[in-house]
Amino acid sequence: MLRLDCMxxxxxxxxxxxxxxxMGATAAELxxxxxxxxxxxxxxxxxxxxxxxxxxxxCLPEQKVVVLDGDGSLLMNLGSLSTMAxxxxxxxxxxxxxxxxxxxxxxFPTATSTGTDLEGIARASGIPKALTVRTVxxxxxxxxxxxxxxxxxxxxxxxxxxxxxxxxxxxxxxxNRFQFRRHIQSLKRS
Amino acid sequence: xxxxxxxxxVIFEALKECDVRLISALPETWLVxxxxxxxxxxxxxxxxxxxxxxxxxxxxxxxxxxxxxAMLMQxxxxxxxxxxxxxxxxxxxxxxxxxISYRGTFGERDPWQTQGGNVTESILRSMAIPYSILxxxxxxxxxxxxxxxxxxxxxxxxxxxxTRDLMWEE
Numbered sequence: 001m002l003r004l005d006c007m008x009x010x011x012x013x014x015x016x017x018x019x020x021x022x023m024g025a026t027a028a029e030l031x032x033x034x035x036x037x038x039x040x041x042x043x044x045x046x047x048x049x050x051x052x053x054x055x056x057x058x059c060l061p062e063q064k065v066v067v068l069d070g071d072g073s074l075l076m077n078l079g080s081l082s083t084m085a086x087x088x089x090x091x092x093x094x095x096x097x098x099x100x101x102x103x104x105x106x107x108f109p110t111a112t113s114t115g116t117d118l119e120g121i122a123r124a125s126g127i128p129k130a131l132t133v134r135t136v137x138x139x140x141x142x143x144x145x146x147x148x149x150x151x152x153x154x155x156x157x158x159x160x161x162x163x164x165x166x167x168x169x170x171x172x173x174x175x176n177r178f179q180f181r182r183h184i185q186s187l188k189r190s
Numbered sequence: 191x192x193x194x195x196x197x198x199x200v201i202f203e204a205l206k207e208c209d210v211r212l213i214s215a216l217p218e219t220w221l222v223x224x225x226x227x228x229x230x231x232x233x234x235x236x237x238x239x240x241x242x243x244x245x246x247x248x249x250x251x252x253x254x255x256x257x258x259x260a261m262l263m264q265x266x267x268x269x270x271x272x273x274x275x276x277x278x279x280x281x282x283x284x285x286x287x288x289x290i291s292y293r294g295t296f297g298e299r300d301p302w303q304t305q306g307g308n309v310t311e312s313i314l315r316s317m318a319i320p321y322s323i324l325x326x327x328x329x330x331x332x333x334x335x336x337x338x339x340x341x342x343x344x345x346x347x348x349x350x351x352x353t354r355d356l357m358w359e360e
Contacts, residue, residue, distance in 0.1 A: 020251075043281075044277035044278065044281055045246070045278035048243070048246060048278055051244040051246070051247025051248050051250075051251070052247040054247070054248060054251065055212070055250060058251075059211075059235075059251065059252050059255035077241070077244065080240070080244055080247075083237065173281060174282065177283065181253070181254045184254060184255055
């Protein structure tokens with residue numbers, strides 16, 4: 001399963017969400033499908049995408065928030081799972097693309113390649129629903145269910161360790177950040 | 191416990207006056223009253239963290255959502271948050287209002303707290319984070335207001351160091 005195919009499968013649903021991605025290939029691939037003002041790409045600060053999503057979800061209970069996380073990033077901030085589980089906003093979907101690799105920094109294998117089970121860690125941390133998917137169809141269903149059931153869900157999507165040739169996009173970090181915030185302000189007015 | 195309830199109250203009221211609605215915290219002795227006050231206040235969302243760096247993400251999310259926030263932590267927690275501050279708050283121009291208990295200075299009895307105090311201010315300075323030392327309740331409300339004003343106008347992290355003289359009654 002390819003991460004890009006997963007994103008493409010739910011791309012139309014992401015239109016109605018606030019989306020926070022991790023850096024590198026994940027950001028570049030979502031951007032390649034077409035940037036939208038409701039997408040925020042956290043191009044550094046590995047591990048904090050989930051914390052950012054939690055902040056957004058707690059402050060904006062009317063909005064659906066999606067975090068596109070990765071195994072390398074989540075392993076740097078496993079405590080985030082326990083914090084998310086503690087407050088468990090139903091409007092937050094936590095998607096972890098697990099390619100068992102620190103792909104964006106050279107493809108070094110992460111601990112999920114030697115047996116660390118992120119779904120198991122999420123469940124044991126108290127995340128109300130945690131599952132692993134291996135097909136695009138299952139991924140799509142899991143994302144729909146996460147919001148349909150209004151339940152904090154960690155979806156571990158097992159994907160191949162492949163990505164785009166480069167990660168730099170034509171969207172500057174600050175432009176993205178100001179546009180994203182302005183978009184949220186416009187949602188509040190409407 | 192000789193943590194000053196009065197000073198904690200002044201700090202918490204000042205944060206409320208500044209319209210702070212989300213507070214992230216990692217418990218430590220000097221912050222116990224503040225954390226309880228945040229927990230008891232229905233207008234404030236308290237997020238108890240596993241590690242202080244998460245608070246950078248929480249506050250960034252809150253800022254992007256248009257909500258004012260504050261972070262409560264010990265100076266060792268600030269030290270644990272440095273990469274998040276640099277590679278998120280500085281990189282993306284995110285205001286952070288950091289209230290940091292200033293352990294390991296004159297009067298510190300706990301041997302394990304003594305190293306953080308040696309480096310806190312020099313690290314704040316080297317990170318170009320504006321900071322102020324709060325050691326007297328009379329200035330607290332004004333200084334917190336000023337700190338938040340600067341954070342919001344400059345879109346950068348600012349720090350208030352909560353000292354023993356302010357937080358501890360012996």
